[in-house]
Structures are given as C-alpha cells and as structure tokens.
Amino acid sequence: TSTTPSVGLASESSSSVYIPNMDSVKLPIASVEVFRCMRCARSAEATSTDDLSVLGMVRIAYNLYYCEHCAKMVGYK
Numbered sequence: 001t002s003t004t005p006s007v008g009l010a011s012e013s014s015s016s017v018y019i020p021n022m023d024s025v026k027l028p029i030a031s032v033e034v035f036r037c038m039r040c041a042r043s044a045e046a047t048s049t050d051d052l053s054v055l056g057m058v059r060i061a062y063n064l065y066y067c068e069h070c071a072k073m074v075g076y077k
Contacts, residue, residue, distance in 0.1 A: 030047040030048050030049045031047065031048045032045060032046070032047055032048075033045070033046060033047070033048060035052065035055065035057045035065045036065065037057070037065055037066050037067040037070050038060070038064055038065065038066065039066060039067075039070040039073075039074070040067060040069070040070050042067040042069075042070075044056060044057050044067075052065070056068045058071040058076060058077055060076065
C-alpha cells in the first residue's frame with residue numbers, strides 16, 4: 001500500500017473547514033456628495049467620510065451649508 005502525505009492546513013480527519021469568501025466580507029461604502037453654499041452657490045464634492053472644514057464648507061443645519069467666505073460675511077464664523 002502506498003500512502004500519500006497530506007499537504008495543507010486541513011487534515012482529512014477534520015469535519016469542516018471554514019473558507020471565507022468575498023460574499024461574507026462587508027466593506028464600508030462611502031457615497032459621493034455635493035455640498036453647495038446656500039448664499040453664493042459655490043460647490044464642493046466630497047465623500048461621506050471627508051471633513052467639511054477641509055473642503056472650505058460650514059454646515060449650518062441639516063443639508064444647509066455656507067462656504068467659509070459666506071459664513072464670515074454673514075457672521076456665522
């Protein structure tokens with residue numbers, strides 16, 4: 001009788017081996033948004049994970065923004 005050595009991570013005696021696939025991996029999804037100043041209509045494009053202050057935009061309320069220039073002009077910043 002000839003025996004073949006088993007090579008690999010799982011031995012023949014193990015009942016089940018978990019092999020992950022890409023269907024089980026959940027990656028965070030970043031959406032692209034356009035932020036527009038409500039005073040001068042200046043716009044900036046960013047992903048949902050970007051910081052607004054780096055883009056030069058100031059959030060006034062939900063979905064309402066000023067650019068930094070207009071925020072200073074109206075006394076908000």
